Amino acid sequence: MLTFPIFISENMASASSISNDVTVCSICFEKFRTPRILPCTHVFCHGCISSYIVTSCQSKVAPVGFSCPLCRKFVPSASAENNPEKWTDSLPECKILDKLNKQETNLCAACLRENEEEEATDICITCEESICGNCAKYHKRSLASKNHVIVSLTEPSAVLKAVICASLKNESCPVHPDKDIEIHCNDHMTVCCSLCVSTDHRKCADVMTIQSMAEKTKSEGNVKKLLRKMSNFEQELLLIKKKQEDNITALDTASDDIRSETCQLRKEINEHLDKLERKHLNEIAELTKGGRDVLSSTIDSLRDRIQFSRHCIESMQDIEGKSDACFLKDYHRVRESFEMLEGRTRNLEYHELKLKSRISKELRQIKNLKKFSENQVTHSKMNFVTRKSVDEVGFTMLCELNYPDYNICSGTFLSDDKIVLANFNSQKEGLLFATLKQNTWGIEKKIESSDFIFDVLPFGKYLYVTDRTTKSIIVLSNDTFTTCKELKIQDGLTPYGMSQRGKFLYVACRIAILKLDFEGEVIHKYPLEKPCFYMTVTKEGHIVYTYTDTHEVTCIDDIGGSLWKYTSSQLKSPHSVDRDSLDNLYVSGFTSNNVHILSCSGSLIRVIEDIPCPAFMKVNQQGTLCCVCSNWKNIRVYELK
Template sequence: MATPTKDTEHFDDLLTCTICLEIFKLPKYLPCLHTFCDSCINTYIVSSVAKGKITEGFTCPVCRKIVSGGDKLEKPELWAQSLPSNHFVTSMLDKLAIQKAEKMCDSCVINKESTKAKSWCPICEEAFCDQCEKYHKNLKISARHKLFSIQEMQSGGTPFKVCEVQNCEDHPGKIVEFYCLDHSQPCCTSCGTLTHRKCENVTSIQKAASGIKHSPKASGLSQKLTEHVIQLGEIIEDRNTNLADVENSTGEIRTTVANIKTEISRHIDRIEETLITELTSTKKQVEIEVKDEVGVLSSYRGAVKKWKTVIDSVLEHGSDEQCLMEINKIESKISELEQEIEDLVKTIKSVSVVFSPSPPIADFIKNAQTFERIKVDKSAVSFLNFNLEMKVDKVDFRTGNINILQVIDVCNGTGTTSGIFIHNFLLFTIHNKKKVVKYNSDGQSLLSELALPGSPEDIAAVTHFKVAVSSYGQGVCVVDSNKMVLLQTLNLPGIPVYGISFVNEDTFIACHSYTLTWINVSSGQTINKRTTSSQSFFVLSLSQTDYMFANSSNSVDYVVDNTKKFTYTNSDLSYPRGIGVDYMGNLYIASYSSRYIHQITNGGELIRKIPASTIGIVNPWTIRFATNSNKMVVTCSSTGKATICEFV
């Protein structure tokens, strides 16, 4: 029997029902985008009704969001039938069955027969045995459908694109053929006639979906989901650490009480018992509160991870149309989820249990009637605004003006610096003083600084709470950007590091001289290495497989999957250094010697050359944009200054 290929073997979680923990059968999804077997969700709904848990709807078994019953309140057994089918998951299951040589003829299955399928119709999304294939070809409506041999599909000779034909969610049985740009909605012919007939910008679904997989919108959504997974994980880790601190502090209090008990008379036994009871009750209450927070955050994280898996799988395996539809579904839920998380995070307090014994004066037995009361201290924890909005006011990066918001004299008149936006802050390296400094987001106030073991060269984001600082000859330091403390020092003997850019949380690219080196953060082991043709001071990682670097004194290479996508060169590009990218995918190259910033498309075409003098810089060194923002920070190598600018 054939074994599943790498195409589907990593998506078991995506294809497994969280109720029965088995492969989906007739997958249906709820408005919150969680998917379940038709029979499982139906049983769950009916059971909830029987237990009297439902008044206006039912709650999702995963995230507990309420799903309205609409006009079916009196007949809950019909709710599951009205839920939309998850066509992407169904197609993935078809693909898995084909790869395992387990796919049965769909027509025969309807007739309760089991016949192995021999061919596949991508239009009907059905498999046929030899006999049913003949009937399919004889029907006028399907006579021109091109069928593929399942045997060839198993061998890899014929590609399998899931969900090449999409069904309309509002009109089951209708095929999505159009896309309304005015409302960002896919449409069937009924939608176009009834709902969107007055819309001016309606195009074909194929045209609307063209290039969606490689668009900033798709990559931005995938990146945003990754960031949410990481940030939720860090918040959960903080909550669990707080819980452990409470456990430790209550243990210390017990020890203190026991020591006091041994030094005084029996009179203490009564009030000790009262205190221990109160302490236990307080600890239990704190545990309930913190665990509730962890539970809710875990639920959010699970939802985001599930959406992330869907997006990654549809980007890799789905058709352009499916990709567009899945993005539409998830995008509509992101803002709501972000608001819920932001509201929750704002209410989180750092919890500690504090004990201070009342003054045990000489006459304690005679006068003291109780220990000091147990208190729960709650102080706000700075999670630095969870909300990571993808959408900002529309900005034309290619023709818009550039305004200087603030010029910061980071190095006091001389030296090199690299800067980065991280949360609501700005971090800069100061080479000659061996430290990294932290400013508020507008650059007007120096908040804190941290001494480093070596002279820093470049700085890059690792996660929402961590940055990495490179140091030539000293390796890489990982810093908590919130608390400004050194977390890890990664020594890299034999690897001179100057510029640094993270591919993901575990891997970064280091560059210097004529070498790019991919390094694992945890172990410091070299994963990959590439030789360049010239001094490559900086590198920009755009995705898991895309990166950009200087490959000569007047050219920059863009590489995708180890294949050069383009080389950008220009007579006014002299000694390229830092490389940046805005949220629309436009690229920016700091031309150190010719004193320009070159703005180019992600296809390598020049948009415009921005004179460094117009933004208060002499020799541009690094360029970094704030996440999903029109703001950038540009540093100068000769003056040690940094300029915060915005496109308007």
């Protein structure tokens, strides 16, 4: 539905007076000056929309478009120019509106040519002029003008709608606007008029009429091919966008972890310093107390001797007035007492105590710290490279691995240089890890298991493994490969192939497909008509699985409703069905010796022939490598170019 591009503000009294004026720009609220039309049909002055585009693109890296100021709908750049200042020049010009805007009077243009003045009541979009009621009536009666578009001026929105439709419905030549498009030049892949053919394209050998070229383009499926290419391009952009969003989450998580670690370290340092301070002060208090006790004991001893000495002095002073006998008796008594005091004092020790504290060197260095830690963000830049469509890509074999004693049912890429393979053989190792080293793939690690392992699925920090022996899903750490937990399958069902989408696991259990949470609880059960061992889930949540016995590939929605089925005389005994990051499906025809590549809607894109007994085909996240297992024992790794 076309909208009328006039912004009405409750706080702007003038807005109501211009809301019915189709010649007013909704950015500057003035008469249009060289009006330009956006794909969303909103119209703005050339200068207004140009300024808006430049401003809105300032913060973007390599901008390719902008949002409409009114409806916020995205408007792709219509120009090959990387300079947003020139994008407005490529927008369609609303010449009719510009002509109306420059009209000085509201009089009938046809009558004015006859020197008559009649007020205009309508507008002929085709003639691009205002007309009165009589002229409009005769306009419709004339064979030459009966098909012209005439709109009443009393309906501003209808006028604007008609003006915009007429401006956008443009079949004129890009070089010669007054000429209609008639020819398509295949040499330059462009449309042109008859004048162009006689001038700029006169030496071109391959030209066709527009009708012939349009019919050829439709019949050759070029539209579908281009749509698929654009869809794949969009999926690649979505993948990179998801990585960037995940990177933001990882940055925020790392920031939170560092903040938490910093606060915890500060807390531990504070607690440790508080503990050291208490211990330090306690030691000081104990040393001070010990020193005080020693000095106080000495002071007490000296105090007693001072009093003893003073007593001797007083006694000696008292004997002077006594008789000679008493004098000598007291003299010798005082002398003997003093000599005894001297004897006991001669070996008396007194002390000089000094309390010192040497702050540890490490503690003093804390004050010299300039940073709590060294912080940095490692920044790697990667160029966006559009991968080829699967119907064009070539397969170059890098290596071939043969394991005659194994029975490899499934596998997947852990990274671009590592593959994990599931061995369905109770007498041998359960999981095999192949790694690329110096352009050669080889088994790096083997995980022993006496159980029948059918499929392996990496997710997050874990590997999910379907174990037919225990009828459960074993969850392993992808670092140590130790068992973290075991998810028992309910109702005694046996798990085979797996897929993952969001927070759910999907497991093929022969007679049913189970949708589980990561604790093993059944969210939904999809009963099956025939035995099924392999399945996958698309980005839309559609479940795709194979019936080997009836040579079918079936797709159902999240509630079990049938969406599509794929059969082909070239597809026999389909086994594994896998998907790449662009949601292309790879169906292994075990007895037809080929792999059918389907779109997520079930249409055939390509058949890769001459692959002997393919059990499964896996493509890495980047779409640069694929791994094909033939006859359960042979692994081929291909580079996709």
